[in-house]
Amino acid sequence: MRAEKVGNPSDECLQKTLELAARMLELADRGDAVRQDVGCGVLYGVLRDAAYRIQRLAEAERQAHIQKMRRQA
Numbered sequence: 707m708r709a710e711k712v713g714n715p716s717d718e719c720l721q722k723t724l725e726l727a728a729r730m731l732e733l734a735d736r737g738d739a740v741r742q743d744v745g746c747g748v749l750y751g752v753l754r755d756a757a758y759r760i761q762r763l764a765e766a767e768r769q770a771h772i773q774k775m776r777r778q779a
Contacts, residue, residue, distance in 0.1 A: 717771060723764040730757035 734754035741747050 717768070720764050720768050720771070724761060724768075727757045727761040727764065730754075730760070 730753055734750045734757065737753070738747060738750040741750065
């Protein structure tokens with residue numbers, strides 16, 4: 707994921723959160739590909755689920771910020 711230019715510290719944190727979620731998904735995929743047992747599969751599944759949830763929440767918050775800026779303009 708490529709970093710976008712953002713205007714304020716809150717948006718910068720949201721962007722970094724989205725980048726973190728993307729890295730979590732990559733790690734879950736890599737880990738799942740080389741896992742040695744079922745326990746590892748569970749771990750990487752939990753990591754993947756958490757990454758998707760974080761991603762959804764951050765995207766929703768980013769959209770809320772965009773809507774707020776539009777209302778203020």
